[in-house]
Amino acid sequence: MTMLAARLGHPIVVSGPADEHLLHIGRDELPRAVETLSEAGARHVMLLGVDERGLDADGDLAVEEVMALPDGPLVRLRAALDPANPTHPAITPLLPAAQWDEREAYDLFGIVPAGHPDPRPLVHHEPRPGEPPALLKVGPALSVEPAAPRTPFHAFVAHGEGVYELPVGPIHAGVIEPGHFRFSAVGESVLHLDARLFYTHRGIEKLVEGRNFESALAIAERACGVDTVTHATAFSRAVERLTATEVPARAVKARVLLAEMERLYNHVGDLGNMCAGVGFNPGISRLGWAKERLLRLNEGLTGHRYLTSTVAPGGLRRDLDPAGVAALDVAILDLDREVRGIVRGLVRSDGFMSRLHATGIVPLATARRLGALGVAARASGDAADLRLDRPAEGYTGMELEIATHTAGDAAARFHVRTHEVATSARLVRELAAHLPAGPVRVPLAQPAAPGASTLAGAEGPRGASWVWLMAGRDNTVERFHLRTASFANWPVVAAAVPGNLVPDFPLINKSFELCYACTDR
């Protein structure tokens, strides 16, 4: 902080708890502050627009860049903007990981990132003349038109002799979510891939505003139907931070158990999907059956095959079903053994592995630059994992080795996932045997102060997802922002594809196994 003050040439007032520093800086100081923190090893967490004017007419329209310092604390750089001309110097040129965040704030708040290398619309597909930006608080009378009128989206394509364009989607051939991909290819090799997503944009961040925490959670956890534990946990932790609520020990461990079950069923399914990307039917079939059994165990634990509506602010909505917990030990041991056997068979199959090796390579430098998270980062040699990085995750006292690989290709992502399956299976069995006794839920300790804001993260199957939450009056949501690992990793997928064959795209895509719904929200 002293270094930052020296670089900016004036003292900085730091507020917030010890693990989260909120700094108010001038908007033109943003790039220098980001540069200083990057030099200190800080990484991009999220950038978002914040409109405080809904609570307080004298509040600011602001942009906030959140970075995580290597030793833990988050640094929140908040810069107030001129509501009549909301613009700030773009930080993407210094911090490419923020590229989509800045485009999103442009769409949803009309906040212009001046100097952004790619200011095309991201979230909204068509220009919306006459409509105020979706997340601005004030009515049309006080709202602002973006300084430069938005031009309709256009795909970036390559031109040249022999270069052709291949449009794919938004409706795909398989049972998957919608997204449009524009390949520029020469022969079978991809020169460039431009992805257009946000077809499943449901406006969740707007929809939860003004609702109480409980009913906002029902919406927020359904940002993605297969990462519900991750998102409900991050949201609940943010609420618990705002209300100084201490979660009972049984709920802390039960949340870890649920998070590991979520990782297990996703990873086992994703290994099967990688087989589908290759067209290797024995793997698809056997891993599909393994995933189905995991979903049934989920149902036995919580009544829901995808564990939805279980985690809540203050702990869990209700205790895990005792019969479901008791069934885990034998069932998970059996499944773990079986998945190991299937994986052994896959690794011995040259036809399968040769498709994965050297396909969709992401070098470590690229992963770092674009801010890759989760399996995508660990397969490139970046050991970041919130489960170890932040004690709030509830893993203290548990043995947890983080699987990494250096090749950065589809095979590396396959191996990292198989290691994580084994780790999660062990953790689930340990937790099921030693869940602490006691209550699973406490009431919120105190009301959240209107205008107070905080962040909380959770390491999900696809990587770290972060919730940014500002309280309104009477324990309601004033502003909610969810930055998921899928959102972070999509630009990494686009970077992994060039140089590969067009028919390898499904495999590369499945090796990341990103979710469109939690990107689009």
Add this chain to the structure above:
Amino acid sequence: MPLDVLRRILDPLRTGIVTSRYPAEPALLAPAARRLPVVDAARCDGDASCVGVCPTGAITLNEGVWTVDAGRCVLCDACVDACPAGAVGRLGSPAPAYRPAGAADPASAAAERLRVAVAAKLGRSLHVRHLDAGSCNGCDWEIAALLNPYHDVQRLGIDFVASPRHADLLLVTGIMSRNLREAALRTYDSMAEPRLVVAVGACAISGGVFAGSPEGDDGIAGTLPVDVLVPGCPPRPESIVEGLLLAVGRRPAAS
């Protein structure tokens, strides 16, 4: 490695048949499984907390009569937990698929003609195109589960096809988002007659938890003509199978 190939061939023999017998036998549900809530009027003390906690307004009390709208319920069990009298219980089996209100009476002559036409054209085979119109991905994974060895819908003559031009039925999830409406309409327009539409999940039926969003509709009915609705959040794979069979007249509608 011939040994591995041999092992791959022998493995299924060791595993045996894992496939469900649904619909000949009922779906296997865990005792804890969430199902559509039902209000026991005899035990209800009129406290109505269940109405207040429901995130989608699925439970209503009107002049002493409780109704639970299966198309809105997201199976969160908040009502079950909130009731101080323990009067909110659960339906024994998952909520059945149903035809939209105002659809032709299944016994009417017009409905019978359509059923005969569909049966004549499709027989027992049904080709399905999946369309995600702004979902959370939950319903879509349950649809994908239909192809796993347990649910294996191909045993019922049902298969998924890559193009709407090859499809008899459009299986739609999600709220019908603003960004996807055009693609959804063009997908439907590409299908040959006779064509059917099945709405899967609370979002496709009523908007689910996302009802009221300015970024989409409260369900797909305003964009596409819906033949059958499958409630749930997400519906179980068996319920989706039931909806498909109901759409082609291979299963009677639940009364």
